[in-house]
Amino acid sequence: MTADVSEQETLEPTTPAASAPLHAPAGTPAATVRNPLRDPRDRRLPRVPEPCALVVFGVTGDLARKKLLPAVYDLAHRGLLPPDFVLLGFARRDWGDGDFETVAKAAANQHARTAWDEDVWARLSGDIRFIPGSFDDDAAFDTLAKSLTEVSEAHGIKGNAAFYLSIPPALFPTVLQQMERTGMASEAAAGGWRRVVVEKPFGHDLPSALELNNLVDDVFGAEDVFRIDHYLGKETVQNLMALRFANQLFEPVWNANFVDSVQITMAEDVGIGGRAGFYDATGAARDVLQNHLLQLLALTAMEEPVEFTPEAIQVEKLKVLRAITLPSDLQTYAVRGQYDQGWQAGERAVAYTAEDGIPAGSTTETYAAVRLGIDTRRWAGVPFYMRTGKRLPRRVTEIAIVFKKAPHLPFSHTDTEELGHNQLVIRVQPDEGVTLKFGSKVPGSMMEVRDVSMDFLYGEAFTESSPEAYERLILDVLLGDSTLFPRNSEVEASWRVIDPLEQFWANHPPELYRAGEWGPKKADEMLARDGRTWRRP
Amino acid sequence: MTTLWDTTGTEVVRALAEERGTGGGVTSGLALTLVVVLDEKDTHDVEAAVSVAAARHPMRVLAVIRRQIDAPVPRLDAEVEIGGRYGPVETVVLRMYGRLALHAESVTLPLLAPDAPVVTWWYSETPTVIAHDPLGVFADRRITNVIRDPDPSASLRQRAIDYVPGDTDLTWTVITPWRAALASAFDTMHTPATSVLVKGNPVDPSAQLLAGWLSSCLNLYVPVEKAEGKYISSVEVRFGDDYCVTLRNDGYKLIMSRPGQMDSIAPFPNRSTGDVLAEELRRLDPDEPYAQALGAVTGQHDLNSRPPTRVHIWKDPALADQEA
Numbered sequence: 001m002t003a004d005v006s007e008q009e010t011l012e013p014t015t016p017a018a019s020a021p022l023h024a025p026a027g028t029p030a031a032t033v034r035n036p037l038r039d040p041r042d043r044r045l046p047r048v049p050e051p052c053a054l055v056v057f058g059v060t061g062d063l064a065r066k067k068l069l070p071a072v073y074d075l076a077h078r079g080l081l082p083p084d085f086v087l088l089g090f091a092r093r094d095w096g097d098g099d100f101e102t103v104a105k106a107a108a109n110q111h112a113r114t115a116w117d118e119d120v121w122a123r124l125s126g127d128i129r130f131i132p133g134s135f136d137d138d139a140a141f142d143t144l145a146k147s148l149t150e151v152s153e154a155h156g157i158k159g160n161a162a163f164y165l166s167i168p169p170a171l172f173p174t175v176l177q178q179m180e181r182t183g184m185a186s187e188a189a190a191g192g193w194r195r196v197v198v199e200k201p202f203g204h205d206l207p208s209a210l211e212l213n214n215l216v217d218d219v220f221g222a223e224d225v226f227r228i229d230h231y232l233g234k235e236t237v238q239n240l241m242a243l244r245f246a247n248q249l250f251e252p253v254w255n256a257n258f259v260d261s262v263q264i265t266m267a268e269d270v271g272i273g274g275r276a277g278f279y280d281a282t283g284a285a286r287d288v289l290q291n292h293l294l295q296l297l298a299l300t301a302m303e304e305p306v307e308f309t310p311e312a313i314q315v316e317k318l319k320v321l322r323a324i325t326l327p328s329d330l331q332t333y334a335v336r337g338q339y340d341q342g343w344q345a346g347e348r349a350v351a352y353t354a355e356d357g358i359p360a361g362s363t364t365e366t367y368a369a370v371r372l373g374i375d376t377r378r379w380a381g382v383p384f385y386m387r388t389g390k391r392l393p394r395r396v397t398e399i400a401i402v403f404k405k406a407p408h409l410p411f412s413h414t415d416t417e418e419l420g421h422n423q424l425v426i427r428v429q430p431d432e433g434v435t436l437k438f439g440s441k442v443p444g445s446m447m448e449v450r451d452v453s454m455d456f457l458y459g460e461a462f463t464e465s466s467p468e469a470y471e472r473l474i475l476d477v478l479l480g481d482s483t484l485f486p487r488n489s490e491v492e493a494s495w496r497v498i499d500p501l502e503q504f505w506a507n508h509p510p511e512l513y514r515a516g517e518w519g520p521k522k523a524d525e526m527l528a529r530d531g532r533t534w535r536r537p
Numbered sequence: 538m539t540t541l542w543d544t545t546g547t548e549v550v551r552a553l554a555e556e557r558g559t560g561g562g563v564t565s566g567l568a569l570t571l572v573v574v575l576d577e578k579d580t581h582d583v584e585a586a587v588s589v590a591a592a593r594h595p596m597r598v599l600a601v602i603r604r605q606i607d608a609p610v611p612r613l614d615a616e617v618e619i620g621g622r623y624g625p626v627e628t629v630v631l632r633m634y635g636r637l638a639l640h641a642e643s644v645t646l647p648l649l650a651p652d653a654p655v656v657t658w659w660y661s662e663t664p665t666v667i668a669h670d671p672l673g674v675f676a677d678r679r680i681t682n683v684i685r686d687p688d689p690s691a692s693l694r695q696r697a698i699d700y701v702p703g704d705t706d707l708t709w710t711v712i713t714p715w716r717a718a719l720a721s722a723f724d725t726m727h728t729p730a731t732s733v734l735v736k737g738n739p740v741d742p743s744a745q746l747l748a749g750w751l752s753s754c755l756n757l758y759v760p761v762e763k764a765e766g767k768y769i770s771s772v773e774v775r776f777g778d779d780y781c782v783t784l785r786n787d788g789y790k791l792i793m794s795r796p797g798q799m800d801s802i803a804p805f806p807n808r809s810t811g812d813v814l815a816e817e818l819r820r821l822d823p824d825e826p827y828a829q830a831l832g833a834v835t836g837q838h839d840l841n842s843r844p845p846t847r848v849h850i851w852k853d854p855a856l857a858d859q860e861a
Contacts, residue, residue, distance in 0.1 A: 034727065036754045037720040042826040044713045044816065048721045076804070079714065082721055083793050083801035119789050120804045156798045158725070 049478035051084030052160035052192075053151060055144070057175055058167040059089030059130070060103070063199065068166065069104050070111035071470040076124045077114040078467075080475055086127045086151045090144055092134045100130035113468050127155070135167070135174045138181075145182040152190070159192025162226075162477050169201060169212060176219045185219045195224045197477055200291050201282065202227055205502065206495035213488040222488060226477045231292045231397075232484040233469030236432040236458060240299050240399070241308075243426070243434065250424070251304075253403065255378045260421055261530075263385045263400040264296050265537055267392040269344065271515075272366070276357030285336070285368040285505075288388040290498045292397075294321065295486060296428070297384055300399055301374055310482040314490065321493035325373040330504045335511060335523045337367035339391040342515035349391055349515035365510045366390040369523040370501060371530075383530065387523065391515040396537040397428040411447060418450040423535070432458040538618040545613065546644040552617040553629060553648065567627075567650040569818065570597045572672055575660040577602055577632075582810065583660050588624030589811025594818045597627040597650045601672060603638035606854060611635035613644060639853065642671035654678065654821045658814070661685040663692060666699055669852040678821050680814075682707040683742050693742040697835035702823035702845040708742040709827050710813045714805055715747055715769060715784075718791050722774065722782050730755055734773045736764035744769045749834035750826065 038045065054072065056064055075081050089100055105125065109116055129147055133140020152159050163179065165172060179185040187194045198216060203209030216225050231237055244250055253259070266288055272279040279287065298317040305312035327333035341351040353360050367389030374384065403422040416439070423437040434456045442448040467475075476484055486494075511520035518524075518534065527533055539552045571590075575583050580602075587598055600623075614632040621628060631644055649655055657676035663686055667673040683692035683706055696706055723730075733751050737744040739761040747769060752759040764770045771785035783794045791805040828840035 035720060035723045036729070037716070037723045037751075039754070039826055042716075043820055044710075044824075044826075045717050045720050048717065048724070050721075050724050079717060079804065082724075083718070083803050084798075117804065117806075123790070123802045123804060126802075154799055155801075156725070156795070 046080050047479060048080055049082050050160060051082045051157040052478055053086040053088055053148060053157050054162050055088040056164045056166055057090050060091040060093055061166050064166045065107040066111050067470045069107045071468060071474050073108035073112045074114045074471050075475060077117060077120045084155045084157050086155050086157060088147060089130045093132055095130055095132055097130050101125050101128055104128060135171055141178040141182050145184050159190035162195040162197060164197040173215060176215060180219050195226060195477055196220045197226045197228060199228050202491045204286055206492060206499050209491055209495050226482060226485045228473055229291050229295055229486055230469040232295060233473040234428060236426060236428045240426055245304050256380055256382045258403055259382050260402045260404045261383045261385060261532060263535055264293055266293055266388045266397045267395060268390045269392060269395045271391055272355055276355060280358050280362055280364045283364045284366055284388050285498055285501060289368050289386060290494050293386050293388060294494045296399055301379055313483060314487050318489055318493060320374060321490055323375045324497050325375050326500055327371050332529060333371040333526055334501055334504060335369045335520060335526055336365035336505050337513045337520035338510035339366050339515045340512040344391060344516035363509050367513060367519050389519050392518055393516055398537050399426040400535050415447045416449045420451050538616060538621060541615045543612050544615055546647060549615045549629060550647050556617050556619050567597055567653050568595050569654045569656055570649045572599045572601060572645060572657040573660055574601050574672060579660050584622050586811040586814050589809060590815040590818055591624035591626040593815045598623055599645050599648055600630045601641050602632045604632055605634050606638050608635035611637035613637060642675060656680060656818060665695060668847045668850045671849050674847050674849045677703060679704045680817055684708050689742045690740045694835045697831045697837040700831060700840045701843055701847055702841060705817060705824050705827050707813055709746050710817050712743050712747050713816060718784055718803060719772060722793060726776055728776050730774050730776055732775045733757055733759045735759060735761045735769060736771045737761060737769035738767050739763055741768055745834045746830050750830035753829040753833040
């Protein structure tokens with residue numbers, strides 16, 4: 001990949017894009033070309049970002065403590081942070097640098113994936129600053145801007161900074177206006193790159209997503225906005241592209257001629273946890289289907305990108321997302337459910353409406369299943385069954401490609417009674433890997449054919465422990481590699497799929513299902529009507 | 538564990554298949570076969586190293602111990618184990634006595650995992666000419682460690698003379714953190730380096746390879762200047778007349794000093810042989826930058842364009858003794 005990118009980048013000076021920034025974005029592959037010590041053949045050297053600052057808004061929040069700070073520590077521990085690196089935390093707490101350091105250390109120590117090394121932390125903590133203040137406090141933002149300029153000089157970070165908005169979207173306008181007012185978002189003023197990282201939800205419908213995108217893109221420029229969908233940071237999701245486009249074996253059958261249907265499942269065994277307020281206003285379709293599941297669908301169904309670059313991949317994903325069609329009969333093919341009380345993993349689970357902070361009459365869905373189609377030559381007529389839910393029997397995410405049955409079987413009907421469809425299953429989590437299910441003769445004197453499965457377990461055949469999704473994604477932000485981040489047009493195309501569903505569901509109460517079961521009956525009936533069944537993951 | 542005394546290769550293959558059948562399938566997907574050539578006295582160190590590397594690379598390990606090459610009757614003893622002292626791997630320890638040691642490949646060939654790459658690692662005593670050892674001839678990757686030879690610097694020169702793409706040496710692997718730090722120091726520089734000085738032990742192969750790598754990348758003469766310590770203590774890079782970047786190793790830290798800036802400190806972990814071996818097993822294709830660095834150290838050119846295969850050269854120690 002490095003070779004392709006550098007080739008492209010060396011061409012850049014002769015064909016400068018009109019909007020290209022004037023400064024040389026060092027640390028991006030353009031600089032890699034100039035660095036005589038970086039050889040694309042030298043695969044031992046890690047990809048290390050250039051000197052930069054990471055500014056985290058809402059650094060005392062749950063996400064920052066459980067994911068961001070540990071990921072930063074892990075990056076440092078693996079030697080993937082540049083020698084000049086500053087972490088600036090901003091939050092509404094009356095803390096000094098020392099207090100924050102204690103909290104950050106506890107968080108990193110507790111949640112880090114790599115072993116704990118006091119020396120690594122000591123080095124990192126020397127580069128951590130905390131700026132207390134509320135988001136509407138002009139003075140606090142002035143202090144932040146000043147600190148950023150100070151560290152920019154003292155630490156030689158050359159004005160490079162990434163801003164991580166680990167805050168509710170309602171606060172985005174305030175924070176973005178503050179950044180605009182203080183000039184922190186301006187690359188020209190800073191003399192380096194400025195990037196912003198936002199977490200889902202990216203709006204709650206198309207108009208709100210457009211508004212949010214416009215707001216962020218206005219302040220930072222669309223190229224510098226990184227939307228985190230942590231599913232795309234997972235090794236298996238990236239492996240999906242390797243599986244499809246690096247092999248000769250799968251692509252020829254990856255189309256409507258051979259594929260009967262596709263099932264994409266993301267099941268969670270937990271309830272809503274402490275997110276009652278957010279979840280009740282959102283529901284499963286907006287929380288999971290709109291982003292994670294549609295991104296998985298796009299990667300499964302897209303055409304081959306002309307090259308492995310962020311732009312080329314985005315073009316192909318967008319084509320698929322725009323070709324998605326909803327069934328005309330939503331009554332049958334779009335099911336929403338809500339968990340009722342039940343038993344899960346040997347423990348009693350309360351109904352959704354009995355959870356703390358959920359109004360008794362809530363009609364928010366905790367389960368959504370829908371049959372989508374893709375109007376392209378490759379996929380015409382192939383149903384894509386998507387489902388997601390909470391309080392299902394186990395936590396699992398997988399993509400199952402179900403192939404058609406052989407057009408003719410030379411065996412007698414009784415010989416192949418136990419033979420099902422061939423399947424290729426990509427297990428995203430847990431037990432990351434790939435399973436191929438096919439028929440095989442049962443040993444013995446009779447001709448009997450039964451399904452067996454062949455398993456590839458990622459952790460077993462591979463050579464390196466895969467990094468945590470956040471670690472990979474933060475590194476990519478600092479490197480300026482947007483391959484694994486959905487662009488605003490993708491987010492908008494996804495809302496175009498979800499909005500009609502939400503409108504339809506607005507007048508239909510969710511079907512109840514018992515906690516600890518695989519969703520409402522109606523979802524099973526939906527597949528039964530097509531002569532299919534859900535795969536039990 | 539199955540232990541076989543005075544056995545044959547066929548028996549060993551059968552014992553391995555049995556262990557696999559009853560062992561509960563610890564490793565169903567094998568990434569490679571690692572053939573380790575070692576002396577009995579190194580068993581403990583090799584076990585420690587392999588168990589670290591095995592945690593990251595599922596593999597079959599064939600440990601070949603050649604004993605008493607002058608024993609009158611050839612004999613093979615073997616231990617077959619899955620998930621034992623060598624970590625979560627399939628291990629076969631082969632002790633070969635007498636003339637069998639010269640035909641070690643006759644035992645190892647049927648034990649190689651099907652269609653998986655083969656890596657041969659000489660833990661100590663690198664063969665002067667790898668083609669003399671059949672265990673090196675059928676390997677896709679060959680790992681040597683000249684630091685354990687009596688004269689490492691001379692051994693490194695011999696590695697260049699004997700080089701074939703697919704060879705690497707652990708004295709190269711250990712300098713990866715140095716190279717990563719230097720590469721990131723260069724990331725922010727937009728003017729070419731004018732001179733580079735490596736301080737350390739001028740006869741240490743790692744210091745020589747670091748200098749060789751820098752000189753092959755930068756087209757500069759890079760000397761190794763004697764300094765305290767037995768390895769690499771610091772590297773000075775000058776850009777123009779007055780801008781000098783210094784990287785120095787201070788225990789477990791790497792300190793980078795630049796004019797007008799605070800020193801930056803990066804962790805510099807002390808890696809075990811197992812960590813280094815694990816890095817080595819990550820990529821099984823020829824390492825071109827190593828060949829360039831090795832070429833720069835020893836004045837051998839075009840190492841990368843040599844044909845990547847070796848042909849076994851028969852060398853009988855008994856005949857060599859007679860001639861002597």
